[in-house]
Amino acid sequence: xxxxxxxxxxxxxxxxxxxxxxxxxxxxxxxxxxxxxxxxxxxxxxxxxxxxxxxxxxxxxxxxxxxxxxxxxxxxxxxxxxxxxxxxxxxxxxxxxxxxxxxxxxxxxxxxxxxxxxxxxxxxxxxxxxxxxxxxxxxxxxxxxxxxxxxxxxxxxxxxxxxxxxxxxxxxxxxxxxxxxxxxxxxxxxxxxxxxxxxxxxxxxxxxxxxxxxxxxxxxxxxxxxxxxxxxxxxxxxxxxxxxxxxxxxxxxxxxxxxxxxxxxxxxxxxxxx
Amino acid sequence: xxxxxxxxxxxxxxxxxxxxxxxxxxxxxxxxxxxxxxxxxxxxxxxxxxxxxxxxxxxxxxxxxxxxxxxxxxxxxxxxxxxxxxxxxxxxxxxxxxxxxxxxxxxxxxxxxxxxxxxxxxxxxxxxxxxxxxxxxxxxxxxxxxxxxxxxxxxxxxxxxxxxxxxxxxxxxxxxxxxxxxxxxxxxxxxxxxxxxxxxxxxxxxxxxxxxxxxxxxxxxxxxxxxxxxxxxxxxxxxxxxxxxxxxxxxxxxxxxxxxxxxxxxxxxxxxxx
Numbered sequence: 001x002x003x004x005x006x007x008x009x010x011x012x013x014x015x016x017x018x019x020x021x022x023x024x025x026x027x028x029x030x031x032x033x034x035x036x037x038x039x040x041x042x043x044x045x046x047x048x049x050x051x052x053x054x055x056x057x058x059x060x061x062x063x064x065x066x067x068x069x070x071x072x073x074x075x076x077x078x079x080x081x082x083x084x085x086x087x088x089x090x091x092x093x094x095x096x097x098x099x100x101x102x103x104x105x106x107x108x109x110x111x112x113x114x115x116x117x118x119x120x121x122x123x124x125x126x127x128x129x130x131x132x133x134x135x136x137x138x139x140x141x142x143x144x145x146x147x148x149x150x151x152x153x154x155x156x157x158x159x160x161x162x163x164x165x166x167x168x169x170x171x172x173x174x175x176x177x178x179x180x181x182x183x184x185x186x187x188x189x190x191x192x193x194x195x196x197x198x199x200x201x202x203x204x205x206x207x208x209x210x211x212x213x214x215x216x217x218x219x220x221x222x223x224x225x226x227x228x229x230x231x232x233x234x235x236x237x238x239x240x241x242x243x244x245x246x247x248x249x250x251x252x253x254x255x256x257x258x259x260x261x262x263x264x265x266x267x268x269x270x271x272x273x274x
Numbered sequence: 275x276x277x278x279x280x281x282x283x284x285x286x287x288x289x290x291x292x293x294x295x296x297x298x299x300x301x302x303x304x305x306x307x308x309x310x311x312x313x314x315x316x317x318x319x320x321x322x323x324x325x326x327x328x329x330x331x332x333x334x335x336x337x338x339x340x341x342x343x344x345x346x347x348x349x350x351x352x353x354x355x356x357x358x359x360x361x362x363x364x365x366x367x368x369x370x371x372x373x374x375x376x377x378x379x380x381x382x383x384x385x386x387x388x389x390x391x392x393x394x395x396x397x398x399x400x401x402x403x404x405x406x407x408x409x410x411x412x413x414x415x416x417x418x419x420x421x422x423x424x425x426x427x428x429x430x431x432x433x434x435x436x437x438x439x440x441x442x443x444x445x446x447x448x449x450x451x452x453x454x455x456x457x458x459x460x461x462x463x464x465x466x467x468x469x470x471x472x473x474x475x476x477x478x479x480x481x482x483x484x485x486x487x488x489x490x491x492x493x494x495x496x497x498x499x500x501x502x503x504x505x506x507x508x509x510x511x512x513x514x515x516x517x518x519x520x521x522x523x524x525x526x527x528x529x530x531x532x533x534x535x536x537x538x539x540x541x542x543x544x545x546x547x548x
Contacts, residue, residue, distance in 0.1 A: 065364050121517045122517075220335055248386060
């Protein structure tokens with residue numbers, strides 16, 4: 001049975017797609033929005049699922065530029081195969097609603113190569129992040145999200161202390177760690193590469209913990225690298241903004257599966273809360 | 275007078291560009307290659323200069339996917355305006371040589387907003403990087419680059435110790451810091467946003483210092499965020515690979531101007547040396 005996330009990101013390829021382009025009909029589903037604006041990771045996942053279908057491979061490195069808010073309702077994803085290679089395929093896509101282009105995406109698709117010896121990693125899951133079962137859910141703290149829409153689609157658990165921004169005690173450090181799962185995800189379910197795109201933009205902006213007034217943080221650009229196929233279970237995440245200057249901020253994320261393997265790295269460029 | 279870099283990345287817009295696309299004729303210049311393959315940052319700069327012309331603004335966030343080696347000789351850059359806004363413009367481009375697409379690029383262009391208060395940055399130039407004048411040049415150490423082509427176009431100075439990989443004493447840490455300038459850059463010259471794209475891919479891969487055998491490290495994807503307009507002078511840089519696994523590695527870079535302001539962040543996904 002398809003998960004709610006799979007259903008909400010499904011699109012159907014038109015058999016009469018013109019020329020070399022593939023055209024998919026889909027919809028920005030109800031209930032994946034925050035105040036009427038669809039979550040950015042969700043919209044990326046919707047486009048990427050159609051791109052993966054054309055590429056015949058899962059996402060490896062995907063970049064989206066955000067052009068207009070995604071609104072619940074029909075959408076079209078046009079996918080252009082740029083280069084279909086033996087191991088990897090590069091494809092471009094635009095997701096539109098009526099005359100409005102919502103996102104433009106460019107990505108290289110292909111399964112991450114199998115491990116070849118011991119990985120070298122200088123980043124590791126935060127040592128002070130409790131087990132999933134012992135990490136508190138964030139939901140009830142949020143000052144800016146209603147308990148409806150997107151927050152209901154995901155299970156977001158926050159490292160104790162990092163909820164400070166939501167209770168007027170920001171930590172002073174633009175960092176947020178925790179766990180991510182899909183709502184209703186069974187213990188044996190794994191989050192796939194497209195789910196990782198969702199996870200990469202699912203958390204509250206860590207800049208809230210730097211003491212700025214929480215508000216809308218518009219993403220200009222988001223890139224996600226898929227580094228390994230996740231083992232079953234939720235993923236641990238750490239998001240941090242290292243440079244907040246001139247009205248712009250980066251937001252970097254690292255995601256690990258339940259065995260501690262780094263499965264994705266993400267980075268976005270966003271505007272300061274307004 | 276135009277610098278050698280400006281000349282090598284210039285392209286001429288065809289007055290008869292069809293429809294909404296702008297078409298530019300340019301060339302992958304002689305002397306910007308390593309063993310016949312043009313440097314990736316140089317090819318990106320060539321495409322980005324044409325994109326900036328169409329956008330009417332400098333690059334802010336640019337992503338390139340590398341499809342085929344750039345070879346000295348003519349090229350065409352086709353630029354598609356995706357969304358031209360008041361403050362920012364998003365444009366896509368393809369750089370081709372004959373029937374071969376070399377890179378596909380997607381970018382948002384616009385001047386970084388003016389500073390609004392004190393920046394918050396948790397990254398700073400390496401404390402152990404000497405002044406530019408006191409930092410040794412790398413050139414003579416290289417085991418993999420001939421003293422011709424690309425290395426002649428840039429002034430690359432390396433933090434003492436980081437040259438270890440080149441003298442069979444890798445540091446064991448996938449990091450490389452140093453200074454970057456354009457060859458012949460006068461002290462009063464500033465590196466502009468397009469020059470920062472070049473700088474973001476100009477250094478030796480830091481993975482060489484992790485003890486892997488140096489070789490070609492093919493970039494799959496490179497994203498550069500321009501965060502401030504550099505002050506005159508060279509830029510300090512730190513490049514590091516934090517996750518080396520499954521035949522893939524990230525390479526993150528931070529670039530600071532001569533006053534210590536962070537001017538760019540870069541990240542690429544690349545294949546292990548082969």
